[in-house]
Amino acid sequence: MVDAxxxxxxxxxxxxxxxxxxMLSQELGSHLEPLRSETLRPWLIQLVEKCTGVPDGLPCLVRCLGYVxxxxxxxxxxxxLVDEWEAVDFFDGADLHPLRPALMxxxxxxxxxTMVRRASRSRIQELPSWCDTGWAVFLRLAGENSAVRELPVSMAFLSLSADQLMEDGQTEAAELLRRWNRRQARSWGLEDTMAQWQRISTAESPASVVPAYLMIQFEPDGVDPDRYYLSHWRQSDSEGWHPVPGETLxxxxxxxxxxxxxxxxxxxxxxSDLRQxxxxxxxxxxxxxxxxxxxxHKESDSASPYPLVMDYAVLIRSLERLRRAAWHRPWHNKWRxxxxxxxxAHSYWNRPGSSHFHLERELKEDEYAVCLVLSEPPGTDSPTSRREYVAGLRAGVPAMIWHRGDCSDPAFKEAVADIVQDRGLAGLLERTGRWRKEALAIGPEGWDNHVGRHLAILLDDPERRPGPPGPVHAPVKP
Known part of the structure; x- marks a missing residue:
């Protein structure tokens, strides 16, 4: 660590x-002597020794250096190195080094x-960037929380790693991992737990019907109207909502x-391994x-780029509502x-020229009005369209539909009548997708004349919200 x-x-x-x-003194809540006249290496040795004696001291040291x-x-x-230190501590001095060549x-x-998701029962969705080999992953997983009577995640990972090596024809390496795992299980009295894990892990689990979500947020710069902060979150845990933040640009x-x-x-x-x-x-x-x-577009650098809607269901959500906590209570109520x-649940068609005050009043009085069909496309310079949109947000309406060009288009009204039909709004996204697929079927040469090309749908789930964005100091791309 001192060398690094x-x-x-x-x-x-x-x-x-x-x-x-x-920074380190503040985070540790302990006074640290600054570097004065002594040379750097002896001071670093003292610093590392100090951190090893404090709970979370070494991770804190690296975290503070990472801030800079x-x-x-x-x-x-x-x-x-911190992962290795914690792995040795977790396995109570057991010799880990024989595992390294095989896991590398x-x-x-x-x-x-894929192995990490299976070993952690989907609790761990993604790995940090430095976990680029089986050895680095094993060290990282050592000490990860496991439920009572569950095999430790790192040992489950070793079991899966042995299976993978066996598939790759590396039988000696696979058997080395299995022997080590068996010895550790005996040492900790986990033989039955390991046998149960191996039975479960060999059973093919059905593909999850719970979607994975990629959430992409654009936030205005606040000074330069032509610049935005782009943040994103990835959520693929079918067992719960744990969005993983990415870098902010x-x-x-x-x-x-x-x-x-x-x-x-x-x-x-x-x-690449997800089936949902x-x-x-x-x-x-x-x-x-x-x-x-x-x-x-996707693959815009190829001879045949194609639109995102060909591969994905695409939704819009409101940044203003996410940021305005005072609007959240009616939002939760309508979603419920x-x-x-x-x-x-039913939709509300706003009439052109109607009062935005009465629109908001009626949406608030009707607790089952959960979808607003806009009379004008939002995002324009029209003050009427902005008031209409804000009325829907303040009333807590979780769904809005509009035509990006002309909300009075008869084809749009026909499409919306199908999308918000009387049998309920549970299939709102699916029915919107069908209209978009009809436009796709026409192809680029004619889809601009199909209403499915111009349908926009906002579907805002208050229970599915992003966490904090990535790093505060966002990289700037010229």
Whole structure:
């Protein structure tokens, strides 16, 4: 650890060490001596020894250095070493090093992610970037929480790793992992638990019908009207809602489609083993509601780019409502009506030129009015359309539908009549998808003349909300 710290550019000057000591002292709640006249290495030895004697001290040291250097080479090396330190502690001094050569053979990112999800029973969805081999993953998983009478996640991972090595024809390496695992299970009295895990792990689990979600949020810069913060969250845990935040970027408006395309491709690579459907959710501010996000492209650098809606169900959500807690109570109430009694839920068609005051009043009085059909497309300069949209948000309406060009189009009214038909709104997204597929079937040469190309749907689930965005200091792309 001292060797890795010596490679840090931050710690090669007194100002850098002072910054680290200040942050670390605050986080640990313990006074640390700054570097003064002594040479760096003896001081670093004392610093590491001090951190080893404090609960969470070593992870805290690396975290504080990461605040300054982010993912530098030194920080990455330290993260690996902290995982190894904690693994040795978890296994109470058991010799882990015989496992290293065999586990280093496992380097497929998708295979490792699949094994981790199975070993953790879907509690761990993704791995940090430095977990690029089976060895790094094993060390990371050591000490991860397991339910009572469950096999520790790291040992379940070893069992799956042995199976993978056996499939790859590396029988000696596989048997080495199995012998080590059996010895550890005997040492901890977990023979029956391991046998039960192996029976369960060999059974093929059915594909989950719970979708995975990629949530993409655009937040206005606040100063430059042409720049936005792009944040995203990935959620693939079929057992619960645990969105994983990604990096936040600061971008020009013109760069948003290309960055979304890149993000989706990276997510597909991460999720290459998933068997459940994927839903894209765009959390949009007012200024971007006119953007046809579901028709943005995939593989635009190829000879045959195609729209996102060909692969995904695409929803819009409201950034303003997510940020305005005072609007959340009626939102939750309306959603509860839609969820618990979908057959009683119904839509409300707003008439052109009607009072936004009376619109909001009627939506609030009718607790089963959960879908608002807008009379004008939002995201324009029209003050009427903005008041109509805000009335729906304040009334808690979780669903809104509009035509991106002309809400008075007879074809739009026909499509909406089908989408919000009287049998309830539970199939709102599915029926909207059918109209979009009809437009897709026509092809690029004629789909602009089909109403499915212009349908926009906001479907806002208050129980499915993103967590905090990624790093506060977002990278700026020129």
């Amino acid at each position: 710290l010596q490679e840090s550019g931050t710690l090669r000057n007194t100002n850098g060490t002072d910054v680290l000591v200040s 250097e982010q993912q530098s080479t030194a920080v990455t090396a330290l993260l690996r 053979e496992l380097r497929s990112a998708s295979a490792l992610a 600061h971008l020009h408006r013109d760069d948003l489609p290309a960055e979304v395309e890149s993000l989706i491709e990276q997510t597909e690579e991460r999720w 459907p994927v839903v894209l959710e765009f959390i949009l501010p007012w200024e971007l509601l006119a953007e046809p996000v579901e028709w943005w 009506r839609l969820k618990e009694t979908p057959a009683d």
